Amino acid sequence: MVHVLVDADQPVGFHTLHWNGRNARGKQVSSGIYLYQIEDGTFVDTRKMLLIKQHLVASRQVVKRPMRTLFIGDIHGCAQEFQRLLDVLNYHADRDRLFLVGDAFTKGPDPVGVWTLIQATDARMVMGNHDAKLLELLMQHHEGVSVDFISLTKQHTIDEILPISDAIMPWLEALPLWIEEDLFLLVHAGINPEKGFEGTSREEFLAIRTWPPTGDLYGARWYDAYSADNKLIIYGHDAPGGLVYKRRKDRSPYVIGLDTGCVYGRQLSAYILEEDRIVQVNKR
Numbered sequence: 001m002v003h004v005l006v007d008a009d010q011p012v013g014f015h016t017l018h019w020n021g022r023n024a025r026g027k028q029v030s031s032g033i034y035l036y037q038i039e040d041g042t043f044v045d046t047r048k049m050l051l052i053k054q055h056l057v058a059s060r061q062v063v064k065r066p067m068r069t070l071f072i073g074d075i076h077g078c079a080q081e082f083q084r085l086l087d088v089l090n091y092h093a094d095r096d097r098l099f100l101v102g103d104a105f106t107k108g109p110d111p112v113g114v115w116t117l118i119q120a121t122d123a124r125m126v127m128g129n130h131d132a133k134l135l136e137l138l139m140q141h142h143e144g145v146s147v148d149f150i151s152l153t154k155q156h157t158i159d160e161i162l163p164i165s166d167a168i169m170p171w172l173e174a175l176p177l178w179i180e181e182d183l184f185l186l187v188h189a190g191i192n193p194e195k196g197f198e199g200t201s202r203e204e205f206l207a208i209r210t211w212p213p214t215g216d217l218y219g220a221r222w223y224d225a226y227s228a229d230n231k232l233i234i235y236g237h238d239a240p241g242g243l244v245y246k247r248r249k250d251r252s253p254y255v256i257g258l259d260t261g262c263v264y265g266r267q268l269s270a271y272i273l274e275e276d277r278i279v280q281v282n283k284r
Helices: 079-089 111-121 129-142 152-173 202-207
Strands: 032-040 043-051 068-072 096-100 178-180 185-187 233-235 244-247 253-257 267-272 277-282
Touching: 068 079, 079 111, 079 267, 079 277, 111 152, 129 152, 129 202
Parallel strands: 068 096, 185 233, 233 253
Antiparallel strands: 032 043, 068 267, 178 185, 244 253, 267 277
8 A cells, every 4th residue: 555645534526636646655756557446335446547747858969079098108106207297188087098108117206106196196007127126126125025226215215114925016017018998009118010019029028229239228119120110119117218109100109109218307207098199298
């Protein structure tokens, strides 16, 4: 039983009842077919009633921002610049996907701040050579292995990261050497231009710079031998080479290098894929 409208003696004559569509507890019932019953002594009459509720729905216009794919170069512990770059990009977690080229923590002043921002943005990252070294040092520390020599910048990073090492070590271990989608290939340092990324070694993914390999900071780069017929490749690692932006004849990019030496007092750079645009902030 939904509700009893009248349960009392009524005078002889015609009577009208109104039901507001609520049950005995005052709660609005759903639309549908209901049975109502009239009883008077031995007289009982049951009939059907159709209840249709009219809803006044307040509509609002939802403005969907177009999805963007963002790439940020080597951060190297520069959390302040990382945050400023996100602000300049007008980053929105519900709209933007964020990718990092690796080498996020070492050398700079605030590796923990960088880690906090990575977690807050759910950024995806490929492993860099400094990330691999950081993981190695953290594992040695956890295993009680002594390290003969470590630079002051690496020691600072280790000291800062150790309190959160239980969280960051599994994350570092799970980092891929590359991320590939239909429109781009993301790596840290580059690929072997002769063998392609399928034939590129782990060491080349992490640290390739010149081609043919010389082990030097300067000289012809691997991307000089990278064909414009290939997919757009985005990388970091090469601060001496600076910002690299190579275009095909149709003006579409096929090589973008984003390590612009923020930790050395220069810029932190980002690339917006859908807008084909570089955004930078200066080191403070």
